[in-house]
Amino acid sequence: MTNHALIIKGAEAQSEFILGGKAIFTIENTARNTRLTYRVEAIKDRDDAFDVRVFTGSDNSKKTSYTFIGVFERGVFHPTRGIVDLLPDLKTWAENANDTYVTDFANNMMRYYRNGWTLSEKQEAFLAKKLKKADLAPAVIPSDDFRSKSFAWLMDTLAKGELPDAIVFYHEGLCCRCGRRLTVPASILTGYGPDCAVLVEKGDLWKSLNKSFPAKVPAGATLVSKAA
Numbered sequence: 001m002t003n004h005a006l007i008i009k010g011a012e013a014q015s016e017f018i019l020g021g022k023a024i025f026t027i028e029n030t031a032r033n034t035r036l037t038y039r040v041e042a043i044k045d046r047d048d049a050f051d052v053r054v055f056t057g058s059d060n061s062k063k064t065s066y067t068f069i070g071v072f073e074r075g076v077f078h079p080t081r082g083i084v085d086l087l088p089d090l091k092t093w094a095e096n097a098n099d100t101y102v103t104d105f106a107n108n109m110m111r112y113y114r115n116g117w118t119l120s121e122k123q124e125a126f127l128a129k130k131l132k133k134a135d136l137a138p139a140v141i142p143s144d145d146f147r148s149k150s151f152a153w154l155m156d157t158l159a160k161g162e163l164p165d166a167i168v169f170y171h172e173g174l175c176c177r178c179g180r181r182l183t184v185p186a187s188i189l190t191g192y193g194p195d196c197a198v199l200v201e202k203g204d205l206w207k208s209l210n211k212s213f214p215a216k217v218p219a220g221a222t223l224v225s226k227a228a
Contacts (some may be wrong), residue, residue, distance in 0.1 A: 079143030
């Protein structure tokens with residue numbers, strides 16, 4: 001199973017996949033038994049620019065389960081400044097929904113941020129509610145979060161050469177029984193999600209392969225150390 005087609009090897013192939021236009025992939029650190037799943041999509045009407053999000057929810061098929069962390073543009077990752085980066089999306093949604101109150105709110109918040117102001121807790125809560133309703137990420141991750149730093153490290157490492165041997169790069173898969181998206185390495189390797197694996201009597205195999213878990217690393221750390 002180590003030669004499964006959904007394991008992508010080589011910096012060139014991995015980079016091409018990430019910047020394909022609508023990529024979902026998982027990077028697993030076998031030395032630490034941790035993993036992160038990213039969603040990288042080309043931004044319409046912006047040349048060589050990509051919206052970058054990390055999986056933080058419970059349903060990998062929904063965009064709202066991926067939290068915005070920044071933009072990768074012309075070879076450089078620009079981590080988010082905060083929820084302000086989603087305000088243009090909110091404004092567009094509000095205009096399409098003919099919601100003038102939200103449009104005005106978005107315009108005001110963008111002006112506030114340009115002047116160095118920040119949102120109050122009440123404003124953050126209101127904006128998060130509207131973002132969720134618009135099927136956008138309900139929150140953003142700060143630039144110093146390890147998930148943002150890990151993506152920056154990933155792209156920088158691929159630009160310079162190969163990833164460390166401890167890192168395994170997985171193309172997303174689909175469950176061959178129910179068709180749901182697979183992003184957990186054990187699911188990708190078996191071709192079944194955990195529930196379907198049990199139904200087809202492959203539950204023990206799935207469990208034996210499930211050796212990594214969503215990374216929970218203190219802020220400031222990267223996915224893999226220099227020694228890995």
